[in-house]
Amino acid sequence: xxxxxxxxxxxxxxxxxxxxxxxxxxxxxxxxxxxxxxxxxxxxxxxxxxxxxxxxxxxxxxxxxxxxxxxxxxxxxxxxxxxxxxxxxxxxxxxxxxxxxxxxxxxxxxxxxxxxxxxxxxxxxxxxxxxxxxxxxxxxxxxxxxxxxxxxxxxxxxxxxxxxxxxxxxxxxxxxxxxxxxxxxxxxxxxxxxxxxxxxxxxxxxxxxxxxxxxxxxxxxxxxxxxxxxxxxxxxxxxxxxxxxxxxxxxxxxxxxxxxxxxxxxxxxxxxxxxxxxxxxxxxxxxxxxxxxxxxxxxxxxxxxxxxxxxxxxxxxxxxxxxxxxxxxxxxxxxxxxxxxxxxxxxxxxxxxxxxxxxxxxxxxxxxxxxxxxxxxxxxxxxxxxxxxxxxxxxxxxxxxxxxxxxxxxxxxxxxxxxxxxxxxxxxxxxxxxxxxxxxxxxxxxxxxxxxxxxxxxxxxxxxxxxxxxxxxxxxxxxxxxxxxxxxxxxxxxxxxxxxx
Numbered sequence: 118x119x120x121x122x123x124x125x126x127x128x129x130x131x132x133x134x135x136x137x138x139x140x141x142x143x144x145x146x147x148x149x150x151x152x153x154x155x156x157x158x159x160x161x162x163x164x165x166x167x168x169x170x171x172x173x174x175x176x177x178x179x180x181x182x183x184x185x186x187x188x189x190x191x192x193x194x195x196x197x198x199x200x201x202x203x204x205x206x207x208x209x210x211x212x213x214x215x216x217x218x219x220x221x222x223x224x225x226x227x228x229x230x231x232x233x234x235x236x237x238x239x240x241x242x243x244x245x246x247x248x249x250x251x252x253x254x255x256x257x258x259x260x261x262x263x264x265x266x267x268x269x270x271x272x273x274x275x276x277x278x279x280x281x282x283x284x285x286x287x288x289x290x291x292x293x294x295x296x297x298x299x300x301x302x303x304x305x306x307x308x309x310x311x312x313x314x315x316x317x318x319x320x321x322x323x324x325x326x327x328x329x330x331x332x333x334x335x336x337x338x339x340x341x342x343x344x345x346x347x348x349x350x351x352x353x354x355x356x357x358x359x360x361x362x363x364x365x366x367x368x369x370x371x372x373x374x375x376x377x378x379x380x381x382x383x384x385x386x387x388x389x390x391x392x393x394x395x396x397x398x399x400x401x402x403x404x405x406x407x408x409x410x411x412x413x414x415x416x417x418x419x420x421x422x423x424x425x426x427x428x429x430x431x432x433x434x435x436x437x438x439x440x441x442x443x444x445x446x447x448x449x450x451x452x453x454x455x456x457x458x459x460x461x462x463x464x465x466x467x468x469x470x471x472x473x474x475x476x477x478x479x480x481x482x483x484x485x486x487x488x489x490x491x492x493x494x495x496x497x498x499x500x501x502x503x504x505x506x507x508x509x510x511x512x513x514x515x516x517x518x519x520x521x522x523x524x525x526x527x528x529x530x531x532x533x534x535x536x537x538x539x540x541x542x543x544x545x546x547x548x549x550x551x552x553x554x555x556x557x558x559x560x561x562x563x564x565x566x567x568x569x570x571x572x573x574x575x576x577x578x579x580x581x582x583x584x585x586x587x588x589x590x591x592x593x594x595x596x597x598x599x600x601x602x603x604x605x606x607x608x609x610x611x612x613x614x615x616x617x618x
Contacts, residue, residue, distance in 0.1 A: 120166070127169055128195060134158045136312040140284070141167050144248065148308040149283045151254070151299060155314055156288040156434025161188055164250045164284055168224060173247030176278075177226045180253050180265055182206060185226040186385070191410060192224060199223035203231050206381065216240055229267040232274055246281040251302065254285035255427070258297035264536070266511030272303045288434065289314055289427040292566050314430055314565050318437045320444045321557040321577040322584060325451075332420060332448050336360060339446065341369050342588045344415040345397040350432055352421035352456055354378050354402055360420070361400040370397040377404040403428060412439040416587065419447040424457040425543035426550065426564055442575070444587045447551070454548050461540035465533045466505045473499055474509065475526040556580055 120138060124130050133141075136154045140163040143150045154160050168175040179185045185202040192200040201215050201222045219225070219240060231237055251257070256268040275283065285298050299307050326332050336349065351357040354376040364372035373387045373396045384404075390396045392411050399405060403423075414436045423429040429447075437443030466474075477495060491513065496506045512532065516525045550560055557577035559569040575582045 123166060123170065124162075127166060128162065134162075136310050137162055139310045143308040143310065144282065144284060145170060147282065149304045149306065150308045150310060151285045151287075151295060151304075152310045153287050153290055153295065153314075154310070154312050155316055156431050158312070160252070160286045160288070161191070163286065164248060165192070165224075168248060171247035171282075173245040174222065175224050175248045175250060176241065176244075176246055176281075177224065177250040177252060178229055178232060178268075178271060179226055180229065180256050180268065182228065182381070184252070185228070186381075187388075187409065188226060197224070200226075202226040203237070204228045205231075219244065229265065229271065233267065233270060238274065238277060242278055246278060249275055249278060249281040249283045251283070251285045251298075253287060254298045254302075255287045255290045255294050257285075257301045258290075258294040266508060266515065269301060270515070272301050275302060289430050289565070291564070313562070313567055315558065315562055315567070315569075315573075316434055316437065317573045318440055318442050319433055320442065320575040320582045320587070321433070321561075322444060322446045322582055323449060323551055323557070323578055324446065325449050328450050332450060333360070333363070335448060336418065336420065337363070337367065337369060339416075339418060339584070340364060340372075340398055343444070343584075344587060344589050345370060346391065346394070346411070346414055347398050347416035347418065348405065348414060348432075348435055349398060349400045349418045349420055350405075350423075351400060351402055352460065356420065357400040357402055361398075364398060364400070372396060372398040372400060375399050375401040375405040377402060403432065409435065411435075413441070414438070415441075415443050417443075417445045419445075422447070422449060422453040422457055422544075422551075423547060424461065424540065426547050426561065427543075429547065430561065442587070444582075444584065446584070449551055454544055457544050458541065461537060461544065463502065464504045464508075464540075465537055466501060466509055466529075468530055468533075470499055470501060470505070471509075471526055471530055471533070478522070554579065 120141060121132065124133065135158050136152065137159060140150055140152045140154070144163075144167045152160065152163055154163075164175060164177065177188070179188070182202075182204050185204055186206065189200050189202045199222050201224075203212065203215060203225065204227070207215065215222075216237065225241075227237075227241075232241075251268075251271060256265040257271060258264060275281070280303070283302060283304060285302060285304075287295075287298070290298065295309070295311070324335065326335055340347065340349075349357075349360060351360070357374045357376055361372040361374040364370055373390060375384060375387050379387075387396070387399070388405075388409065391399050392409070417433045417436045419429070419432070423432065433445035436445060474491075474495065477499075491506070491510055495501075501509070509529070512529050513525060516528055520528055546564070550557070550564075553560055556569070556572075556579050558573060558580075562569050572580065574580075575586060
């Protein structure tokens with residue numbers, strides 16, 4: 118049976134999106150595969166479809182609980198019941214029930230933290246795995262914008278599981294990060310499917326405004342005039358809540374807010390209301406978007422400056438998944454880069470905090486448990502936030518195997534300094550992009566080692582895009598670009614970039 122026939126049978130689609138068929142064919146031929154596909158091109162299908170064709174279980178490692186739940190629900194909507202997510206959303210009783218009957222599940226989603234529990238890893242090691250999938254694989258690389266220390270152990274875990282056929286998925290990774298992914302996972306003879314990061318149907322516009330007061334007024338004007346639905350990204354949870362309330366209060370649209378500080382059930386409710394068009398606009402932090410299956414988002418606005426080019430591309434990639442023209446707007450005020458710099462510093466423990474922690478460990482060895490995990494009371498005493506605490510726990514847990522305890526403090530401080538330097542470089546590169554007088558799209562592609570050979574229309578504010586092209590009255594969204602044009606455009610970029618022969 119042809120792959121297109123299986124696609125129609127299992128998912129109801131008549132054709133593949135860019136890169137999907139190449140990835141699936143690679144896996145079915147038994148090749149470990151690294152796939153870099155643009156946000157919105159259906160990366161999950163790359164393991165869903167071959168999963169049905171291969172004999173055995175599919176284990177999918179995912180960094181976000183909400184993303185796992187979204188994927189599980191998506192499977193169930195297609196009628197697949199042999200799917201489960203092993204994460205902290207499960208009660209102890211539910212977890213034990215799943216583990217007792219693990220053989221009945223075809224698709225098993227799991228967090229990297231849970232995968233490292235010896236008891237669970239032992240159970241999974243007895244399964245016949247047809248595929249080991251690493252979603253958001255850029256989290257493996259210390260050079261990646263979203264490095265997670267717990268992801269760096271996946272190569273060892275893969276070895277324990279018998280080195281199964283592996284698929285590493287990412288949407289935005291530089292060449293250096295892609296090579297680091299392959300090395301960290303211990304992959305050899307890897308097939309690379311590297312599509313362009315560009316989304317030609319999304320116009321890119323940057324506006325410079327005097328201050329945050331002027332930004333607020335501009336948001337109200339834009340949301341009133343732009344074709345909806347849309348997403349507005351904020352760095353601050355409070356700012357997201359206030360803007361959503363203001364949009365409703367002024368009767369501009371039905372708006373809601375979404376951020377990581379909300380309880381899971383409320384986040385799911387907001388998400389479902391947006392997907393089913395009960396909400397027109399979501400004011401959100403970066404916690405929103407992963408796995409959100411809504412194709413008709415017409416605009417993405419950034420109220421605050423993102424921390425790096427990679428996350429900016431991921432977030433604007435929520436728009437225009439149906440192929441229709443959409444727009445990404447970033448509002449910049451002088452000094453905006455100070456907020457991401459402060460956030461970058463806040464995500465990492467300071468030298469003073471590290472010194473304090475190891476002074477306490479030296480005085481009282483019992484502050485570490487049997488697995489060399491930190492006792493929780495130290496978190497509050499040392500003034501650590503959740504992100505800093507998880508970061509330190511993971512590093513200490515990893516380093517104690519190869520480095521004497523008395524040297525770990527120095528190694529952690531060196532690692533933190535390197536991470537902070539990388540984060541500051543990322544912010545500086547984004548600021549350079551904002552200040553550049555050249556084509557926005559061209560510079561984004563250059564960052565990922567690609568070349569823009571043909572000018573896209575509409576392209577960006579530097580290439581003459583006017584935002585009124587995207588207002589409701591313009592009728593701009595009537596015509597959908599043909600799939601042939603989309604594929605030809607991407608193919609030309611890939612050939613010019615040397616990504617495809």
